[in-house]
Amino acid sequence: MTGFLIQGVSVLGAAPSDLVLRDGFVVSAPDGTEDVVDGSGLVALPGLVDLHTHLREPGREDAETVETGSRAAALGGYTAVFAMANTSPVADTAGVVEQVWRLGREAGLVDVQPIGAVTVGLAGKQLAELGAMATSAAGVRIFSDDGFCVADPRLMRRALEYVKAFDGIIAQHAEEPRLTEGAQMHEGEVSTRLGLTGWPAVAEEAIIARDVLLAEHVGSRLHVCHVSTAGSVEVLRQAKARGVRVTAEVTPHHLLLTDELAASYDPVFKVNPPLRTAADVAALRQALVDGVIDVVATDHAPHAVEDKECEWAYARPGMLGLETALSIVLSVLGERWDLIADRMSRTPARIAGLDGHGTDLAVGSPANLTLVDPSARRVVDPAELASRSRNTPYTGTTLPGRIVATFLRGEPTVLDGKAVK
Numbered sequence: 001m002t003g004f005l006i007q008g009v010s011v012l013g014a015a016p017s018d019l020v021l022r023d024g025f026v027v028s029a030p031d032g033t034e035d036v037v038d039g040s041g042l043v044a045l046p047g048l049v050d051l052h053t054h055l056r057e058p059g060r061e062d063a064e065t066v067e068t069g070s071r072a073a074a075l076g077g078y079t080a081v082f083a084m085a086n087t088s089p090v091a092d093t094a095g096v097v098e099q100v101w102r103l104g105r106e107a108g109l110v111d112v113q114p115i116g117a118v119t120v121g122l123a124g125k126q127l128a129e130l131g132a133m134a135t136s137a138a139g140v141r142i143f144s145d146d147g148f149c150v151a152d153p154r155l156m157r158r159a160l161e162y163v164k165a166f167d168g169i170i171a172q173h174a175e176e177p178r179l180t181e182g183a184q185m186h187e188g189e190v191s192t193r194l195g196l197t198g199w200p201a202v203a204e205e206a207i208i209a210r211d212v213l214l215a216e217h218v219g220s221r222l223h224v225c226h227v228s229t230a231g232s233v234e235v236l237r238q239a240k241a242r243g244v245r246v247t248a249e250v251t252p253h254h255l256l257l258t259d260e261l262a263a264s265y266d267p268v269f270k271v272n273p274p275l276r277t278a279a280d281v282a283a284l285r286q287a288l289v290d291g292v293i294d295v296v297a298t299d300h301a302p303h304a305v306e307d308k309e310c311e312w313a314y315a316r317p318g319m320l321g322l323e324t325a326l327s328i329v330l331s332v333l334g335e336r337w338d339l340i341a342d343r344m345s346r347t348p349a350r351i352a353g354l355d356g357h358g359t360d361l362a363v364g365s366p367a368n369l370t371l372v373d374p375s376a377r378r379v380v381d382p383a384e385l386a387s388r389s390r391n392t393p394y395t396g397t398t399l400p401g402r403i404v405a406t407f408l409r410g411e412p413t414v415l416d417g418k419a420v421k
């Protein structure tokens with residue numbers, strides 16, 4: 001194992017100092033054997049943790065694999081990602097979650113933690129083998145049917161009750177399916193103008209309201225995926241004030257982009273939940289700052305060209321996120337490093353119970369970290385992304401900040417802005 005001496009780096013925005021990594025940990029002093037990294041002008045953050053990533057393997061390796069998604073994550077400053085269960089086959093058994101977990105270990109670029117499906121085949125009819133996934137080598141603690149809502153309230157209640165035994169979490173994709181049949185975009189003034197079927201805010205808010213009541217009733221833990229509306233924020237604010245065990249995430253794209261972009265009819269802007277209004281964006285930003293929304297999660301959703309470069313109605317929803325997330329958050333929050341570290345590393349690691357991630361980078365901490373150059377600007381070119389897919393909504397956009405290096409347990413996964421393997 002090599003050591004690294006990162007000279008003159010600002011740890012979480014503090015005055016520049018040296019940061020020494022050896023044998024997988026932050027240590028107090030160099031011993032002269034370390035490789036030297038010039039940290040001047042750079043900010044060190046604990047490695048980012050993404051609670052919501054689609055890695056597509058098994059089943060859609062043409063869109064992403066555990067390895068390509070892991071590389072995209074490392075290049076985005078991540079050291080751990082949670083892989084969603086909507087693969088093919090669905091990650092609803094110990095066998096599939098162990099496969100994803102093992103592929104992640106083999107790639108060795110980030111810690112890949114599989115999320116298990118709540119229901120068999122994501123079909124919403126019958127609980128999956130939650131216990132078997134929890135006790136598997138993958139040690140699953142978060143379960144989600146993401147892509148689909150666990151719409152049946154009795155099934156949702158039973159899932160919440162079941163995972164309580166091992167302090168697990170149900171991560172809900174909040175979408176009342178009867179209110180979004182045929183939906184193509186946010187229901188509002190723009191959908192009316194474009195003549196596209198709308199996905200009303202209330203379809204999300206009604207499920208969140210129901211689920212916080214269920215979580216409160218059974219005393220279990222609920223996590224709300226990709227919150228997208230101002231009304232959802234209000235439901236969450238009230239639930240948290242009452243002490244309900246609920247946490248919530250927002251995506252970078254919902255913090256920045258609005259439904260006006262659908263007027264281009266470019267399916268790169270089609271995503272689920274849909275892009276909302278400027279008022280929703282403002283409420284989500286405020287909620288993230290207030291802590292009503294706990295974390296930023298990417299909902300990195302790679303799709304093959306034929307699934308995105310087609311007519312809007314036929315395009316799959318979803319956009320890439322891992323390689324641009326920090327830049328988007330930086331442009332939204334500014335250089336509030338402690339807040340960024342909290343919402344993108346510390347709190348997601350705490351929610352997931354993920355040891356060794358989201359630390360303060362003090363002496364003795366596991367060396368999971370990323371180095372950011374906040375003064376760099378880059379123009380997003382999809383051809384340069386490590387993801388196997390190209391569906392970024394930021395093509396040609398100039399974004400602030402660049403990930404210079406990422407370390408996983410003291411070993412670089414990214415150096416000089418390039419993946420090391």
Ligand SMILES: NC(=O)N[C@@H](CC(=O)O)C(=O)O
Nearest residue numbers: 054146147271272301317318
């Ligand atoms: N977020 C998305 O727009 N897409 C997700 C699933 C989903 O939530 O629809 C995907 O897996 O592609």
